[in-house]
Amino acid sequence: MRSGGFFVLRVLPRITKLNAPSTLMDKDNTAAVKERLVVIGNGMAGCRAVEEILARDPARFDVTIFGAEPRVNYNRIMLSPVLAGEKAFEDIVINGDDWYADNAITLVSGDPIVSIDRATQTVLAKSGRVEPYDRLLIATGSDPFIIPVPGKDLAGVVTFRDLDDVDKMLTAAEKGGSAVVIGGGLLGLEAAHGLSLRGMKVTVVHLMPTLMERQLDEAAGYLLKTELERRGQTIVTGGDTAEIVGRDGHVSAVRLKDGRTFDADIVVMAVGIRPGTTLAKSAGIEVERGIVVDDHMVTSDPAIMAVGECVQHRGACYGLVAPLWDMCRALADAACESPSGYEGSVTSTKLKVSGIDLFSAGDFSGGDGAEDIVMRDAARGVYKRVVVKDNRLVGAVLYGDTADGSWYFDLLKKGEDISDIREALIFGQAFASGGALLDPNAAVAALSDDAEICGCNGVSKGKVIETINAGACSLDAVRSTCKASASCGSCTGLVESLLALTLGGEVQSGPKTMCKCTSFSHDDVRRLIGEKSLRSIPQAMQELHWTTPDGCSSCRPALNYYLLCAWPGEYEDDQKSRFVNERLHANIQKDGTYSVVPRMWGGLTNPRELRAIADVVEKFNAPMVKVTGGQRLDIFGIKKEDLPAVWADLNAAGMVSGHAYGKSLRTVKTCVGSEWCRFGTQDSTGLGVKLERMTWGSWMPHKFKIAVSGCPRNCAEATIKDFGVVCVDSGYELHVGGNGGIKVRATDLLCKVATEAETMDVCAAFIQLYREQAHYLERTAPWIERVGLDHVKAGLFDDADSVKRLAARFRYSQTFCQDDPWAERVAGKDADLHQHLAEVRPLSITEYAQ
Amino acid sequence: MIGDWLDIGSVDQITPGTARTLPVVGFDEIAVFRTQKNEFYALVNKCPHKQGPLSQGIVHDNMVTCPLHNWNISLKTGEALGEDKGCVPTIPMKVDAGRMYLLRSAVVGKRAA
Numbered sequence: 001m002r003s004g005g006f007f008v009l010r011v012l013p014r015i016t017k018l019n020a021p022s023t024l025m026d027k028d029n030t031a032a033v034k035e036r037l038v039v040i041g042n043g044m045a046g047c048r049a050v051e052e053i054l055a056r057d058p059a060r061f062d063v064t065i066f067g068a069e070p071r072v073n074y075n076r077i078m079l080s081p082v083l084a085g086e087k088a089f090e091d092i093v094i095n096g097d098d099w100y101a102d103n104a105i106t107l108v109s110g111d112p113i114v115s116i117d118r119a120t121q122t123v124l125a126k127s128g129r130v131e132p133y134d135r136l137l138i139a140t141g142s143d144p145f146i147i148p149v150p151g152k153d154l155a156g157v158v159t160f161r162d163l164d165d166v167d168k169m170l171t172a173a174e175k176g177g178s179a180v181v182i183g184g185g186l187l188g189l190e191a192a193h194g195l196s197l198r199g200m201k202v203t204v205v206h207l208m209p210t211l212m213e214r215q216l217d218e219a220a221g222y223l224l225k226t227e228l229e230r231r232g233q234t235i236v237t238g239g240d241t242a243e244i245v246g247r248d249g250h251v252s253a254v255r256l257k258d259g260r261t262f263d264a265d266i267v268v269m270a271v272g273i274r275p276g277t278t279l280a281k282s283a284g285i286e287v288e289r290g291i292v293v294d295d296h297m298v299t300s301d302p303a304i305m306a307v308g309e310c311v312q313h314r315g316a317c318y319g320l321v322a323p324l325w326d327m328c329r330a331l332a333d334a335a336c337e338s339p340s341g342y343e344g345s346v347t348s349t350k351l352k353v354s355g356i357d358l359f360s361a362g363d364f365s366g367g368d369g370a371e372d373i374v375m376r377d378a379a380r381g382v383y384k385r386v387v388v389k390d391n392r393l394v395g396a397v398l399y400g401d402t403a404d405g406s407w408y409f410d411l412l413k414k415g416e417d418i419s420d421i422r423e424a425l426i427f428g429q430a431f432a433s434g435g436a437l438l439d440p441n442a443a444v445a446a447l448s449d450d451a452e453i454c455g456c457n458g459v460s461k462g463k464v465i466e467t468i469n470a471g472a473c474s475l476d477a478v479r480s481t482c483k484a485s486a487s488c489g490s491c492t493g494l495v496e497s498l499l500a501l502t503l504g505g506e507v508q509s510g511p512k513t514m515c516k517c518t519s520f521s522h523d524d525v526r527r528l529i530g531e532k533s534l535r536s537i538p539q540a541m542q543e544l545h546w547t548t549p550d551g552c553s554s555c556r557p558a559l560n561y562y563l564l565c566a567w568p569g570e571y572e573d574d575q576k577s578r579f580v581n582e583r584l585h586a587n588i589q590k591d592g593t594y595s596v597v598p599r600m601w602g603g604l605t606n607p608r609e610l611r612a613i614a615d616v617v618e619k620f621n622a623p624m625v626k627v628t629g630g631q632r633l634d635i636f637g638i639k640k641e642d643l644p645a646v647w648a649d650l651n652a653a654g655m656v657s658g659h660a661y662g663k664s665l666r667t668v669k670t671c672v673g674s675e676w677c678r679f680g681t682q683d684s685t686g687l688g689v690k691l692e693r694m695t696w697g698s699w700m701p702h703k704f705k706i707a708v709s710g711c712p713r714n715c716a717e718a719t720i721k722d723f724g725v726v727c728v729d730s731g732y733e734l735h736v737g738g739n740g741g742i743k744v745r746a747t748d749l750l751c752k753v754a755t756e757a758e759t760m761d762v763c764a765a766f767i768q769l770y771r772e773q774a775h776y777l778e779r780t781a782p783w784i785e786r787v788g789l790d791h792v793k794a795g796l797f798d799d800a801d802s803v804k805r806l807a808a809r810f811r812y813s814q815t816f817c818q819d820d821p822w823a824e825r826v827a828g829k830d831a832d833l834h835q836h837l838a839e840v841r842p843l844s845i846t847e848y849a850q
Numbered sequence: 851m852i853g854d855w856l857d858i859g860s861v862d863q864i865t866p867g868t869a870r871t872l873p874v875v876g877f878d879e880i881a882v883f884r885t886q887k888n889e890f891y892a893l894v895n896k897c898p899h900k901q902g903p904l905s906q907g908i909v910h911d912n913m914v915t916c917p918l919h920n921w922n923i924s925l926k927t928g929e930a931l932g933e934d935k936g937c938v939p940t941i942p943m944k945v946d947a948g949r950m951y952l953l954r955s956a957v958v959g960k961r962a963a
Contacts, residue, residue, distance in 0.1 A: 085911065174889075176926070199912065199926035232929075550867070550886045553908040553915035553922070576867040580906040580917040588917055592903040640906075837870040837882055838858055840957060 034062045038133035040113045042067025045308025045324045046139030052332030063105045070110030080352045083194030116283035140276035142309040151244030156251035157267045160191045173198035177265035180254040184211040188270035193353040203262045205239040215349045215360040220399040275310045290317045295341040296334035320347045325458030348409045359405035362395035362412045373426045391419045404428035410451040444497040454491045459484040468502040515554040522775035558776035568813035581661035585821045596635045597660035598650045602670045602688035603631030612653030630667035647822035656820035668692040673710030682727035684710035697817040701774040719747045722780040732759045739781035748789045765806035855951035869905040881905035891925035892943040898936025
């Protein structure tokens, strides 16, 4: 338990915003007549209720919120992703300090209310603070249920309810070892998943024969169990806990009644919750299982309201998030004197375990007159079951393919007659609607306005459309305005469909994110790096809400490149985010050795260079030397420890890195041109060398090859290069976007110029346009196919100065790139990358072992 | 107690988010990882797929991506993640007072092939 310390965050209205003294007076006058609303509970229900009230009448109440946890309001249902390492605490904050400040709400956190005095209409906090109220809102949520077995109070037994619990689990996971989760319901499985991802050996002990039996039928429960076992968890169903075994006051194992025992360094108790009613009960308010409320969320005391998991409404208590939103709406309507009334909720469930798609809603226990429609697709691991009663959908369980979850849920809540679509019901919305809805956007269009889009934040389709119509034209804008898709992101596709539907063709549909760590596209990320002036990878990940702690092997190199391109000379290259070849400045081979390609400008070499290469081959016993397609020599079989010594020898002969390993300028291939060739029209070799001198060392979205052919016979194969020059009598034809790889693509003719200087400028400008606009790992060929040659031409030539400006940016960037990376390593830079940590000799080990 | 553990040097020798190699004469080379969160792991330096040097992969969270064919390997368990199947031996490791230690008996666990 945390110590009894508390702190008070007193947030004053931002009077600095008001400039005229008279306004201040007005404010004071209004304040005098405001009712005092005190909220017990700074959780999702309490804060949502306040949000709803503020949305209706911001001037009605002076609001004070008491919270037991020492922090601002956060999204409790997103604790699972925090535990799993997919989110950070900051990502799940719903209302930060500024929300309290902006709305002049007093937040008293870390100081729980201990009693309510209804006679004097005051509440007493643990610190002794007394707060008077006109209206009181109890939002005390629920408490985890602790099964009364021996050992339940041992250190290492935790619940899964708040951030402190998550912290305890993370601390345990740091040490590794075994975890036992008691309870195979939604919460228990999410805890198990998180601990498993954190590297613990996890056993789930569930009392019932089926996992999540309140939400799943046996078949879906079986599929889920099999999948979790495949992931390495041990799932014990029908397991009744007899005792939590301890050693020195700390848990060490869990013993079942059948005698089986499972080691445990931590035990997570997740068997259920019960409404937090202690405070209400001791104040004499009517309490049954929960605090009894009417349809307007008012308790037996008319001055006191209650909302959330602590209440009992029409006999029902809820432990899921969705009913909160409806309750809070009804509460706010009543509090602002336009009562609407809450009629109870039909709930649906999604399991937040990545890679497992599971949806359930309504009643699927069968019973009189209930008929099942089942579809199984074993190959795809899909199980769907809908339950129909009196021609109405009453329940649905989906495993493996939950795309139609919203649609079924909508049908269920509406209670619509489904006899017309019954035949096709199980195949989902697209089929049931006669094939007219195969377009996913049309499927979303068919949802009713009150269909829930975002389950995490309780946002309906109507609300999303309203937000879009009010000017939110991008996913990003929708997220920040109405919070739809801002939490777990599973409804991102739906929100994108709504954007497409509402704005027409202006929004591209379908997620095409940079990688699974982010919901932003490559273009978004590049734009935001500029707009938000992001200067480092950790900063970009933080500001752009990365869902992984430090990215993945896809996004790290991409971000590194984008930052390098955006801030030349300022951004410090991150070696950790470089693919091995670019980190070791050589090409890794299948046996873990490297190949080394020194630069040969324009394909030219000389005896000194050739001798140095020959000497290196002999000195380091390189098993093979090969002439490459790019007109240079490749030395194979060099160990990473030997690379600096190899480079030193090559440097000594005047050679530098050929960047054969980089997403960078590779080589400039040339033919001999007018200097020797009887057909040559220009000095193609000389021009090739000049181009290579200008462009070497530059980092690009992908590898970049140049060639210069001295006549249209095109011996240098310039028309399958990223940038190709074909010399003709009257000047130079400049070609772009060629590729000789998997899919051969001949170049497009970009333009024709008269001089070498113009060729150099257009080359620099084209490269810079590609560097600034293409996605990372996109060669020029697919880039041009994607954006169109006209777009590239427009970018270069629409404005008379474009080429000059782009070329200047490229040349500026090059001033930081043309230091030979090999020479830097030879001089001792990043020596750790090449040297072993140490070497272990087996003799010494044998000695120690004996 | 310390006799069971082999001191392999100071933690400062490995930059967070990278790995370094530890050849064991006659046995498989070991890759010693330090994550961005300053967790330390030791694995045999061979991807279970085609024996790629894991020490040269990009380290993210508590995984490493093999440089040869982009398999993601868990640093904690040595298991291939996602759709890939395979497991590389891990060597128990601990950090004490700024020094890194490998479990001596595991260092010579497997003869080099």
